[in-house]
Amino acid sequence: MSVRKTPSSGSAADRSAAKRRIYEQFARIGKALGSATRLELLDLLSQGERSVEALAREASLEMASASQHLRALAAARLVETRREGQRIVYRIADPSVVALFHAVRAAAKAQLAELDSVAQAYLQREDDFEPIDQSELARRLRDGTVVLIDVRPPEEFAQGHIRGAINVPPGDVSAWAAKAPRKKEIVAYCRGPYCVYSMDAARTLRAKGLRVRALPDGVNEWGAAGRPVARTATHGGRS
Amino acid sequence: MSVRKTPSSGSAADRSAAKRRIYEQFARIGKALGSATRLELLDLLSQGERSVEALAREASLEMASASQHLRALAAARLVETRREGQRIVYRIADPSVVALFHAVRAAAKAQLAELDSVAQAYLQREDDFEPIDQSELARRLRDGTVVLIDVRPPEEFAQGHIRGAINVPPGDVSAWAAKAPRKKEIVAYCRGPYCVYSMDAARTLRAKGLRVRALPDGVNEWGAAGRPVARTATHGGRS
């Protein structure tokens, strides 16, 4: 065993041990991403912080199960927690985590098309509504020729939305149709490309004779492209 | 159970099943990333395609073990294969996979600093050599005031390198020092921020009295920033 004494460069064994540790750190992150449940929780959290109870409800999980998965995400440092009275609020630890989730989604995109027709059918947005892209929407928002609706729960809207959007929560779409402007085109968006709130809203509105298109992105994709995001001042849960 | 008959929108059960399938597709990718060994293989492959035998050797794995992990990566569609005579050559399936690997690395970066001092010690580049950044290097390459050396095996150099770099494989650094220009500053780079070939080379060259700095990026990071990458025409393995 030739052990070099040079302080700055360790032995070959030290090296490969260190290299292994580095890859093991990376693998911690990978492991945390290796569960559909945890990815769903991450996706929800990417739309805004939430309590364990809210996450369990939205992902249809047992409280204990949600808690365990969230602990796992926290152990991988993908999320952080904060106590707020009786609740523990989880949030994404760093913008790089949202970017990571998007990278996974991008890598999965091709295979979804290829080998899961059920999922594809569920997502057929293009077939029903001509999608609008970010740059066209940005231009038309400036021109004032569209009305942009954010079809998500108010809590998510408050934590960040496309500047200029108005919040029409999923349950309120029908009611909102009555007072919707009939002259302008309506653009609906929700959480992102795999979220169907905006499509549902578009179907509902079109059935009432309105002109609607859908933006396939969410507020994170919009923000990641450097476009303006607004957030409503929160008054902390229900304090 | 109210089952809607509308063809375009399925029942609530269909929905949540479809949503689950989507997250399960994402999780396939996550699972593939959940092993230090597979991440090391991906990292090697991001530097260029290789046979199973070459990968097993470079990652110090049994042939069968390397093959199984590579099959797992292939099942997640992160890598593809091609037969070349008796060998099977694996390669990254899509640029989005390299981006995914980089996203994992970025998310892991903070924790490495925080909770693995062994790995940190191994990587202490800044302490020894003033790092150069991409834009400074690009400028000085244009000016011709630096000599850029690519400290990787020739096969990797051939498959893609920073335009203007000359290849000095890890074992040849000492020999190359003799004919290295003494007037210009030397910049060394290798696979990327977690690769130590360039640091080793820099130490060796500095011990011989040369002026050396290190670029912490590899060819993928350089290329991802839209900077020019060159590749040498391959003549296909050993055909």
Add this chain to the structure above:
DNA sequence: CTGACATTCAATTGAGTTATTGAGTAATGG
């Protein structure tokens, strides 16, 4: 067709992961 080589497959064993259940803990309101 045979032997050599690179790779994959199959079967085994041990280790790690998941969902579930029930108990334990921290903050709040009375």
Add this chain to the structure above:
DNA sequence: CCATTACTCAATAACTCAATTGAATGTCAG
């Protein structure tokens, strides 16, 4: 202080994954 709510922890059983071994497959050189 007690009850309640929100959450976490511990223990279990079912399941999945990893490393290893040896056999099987595909290709090439003769």
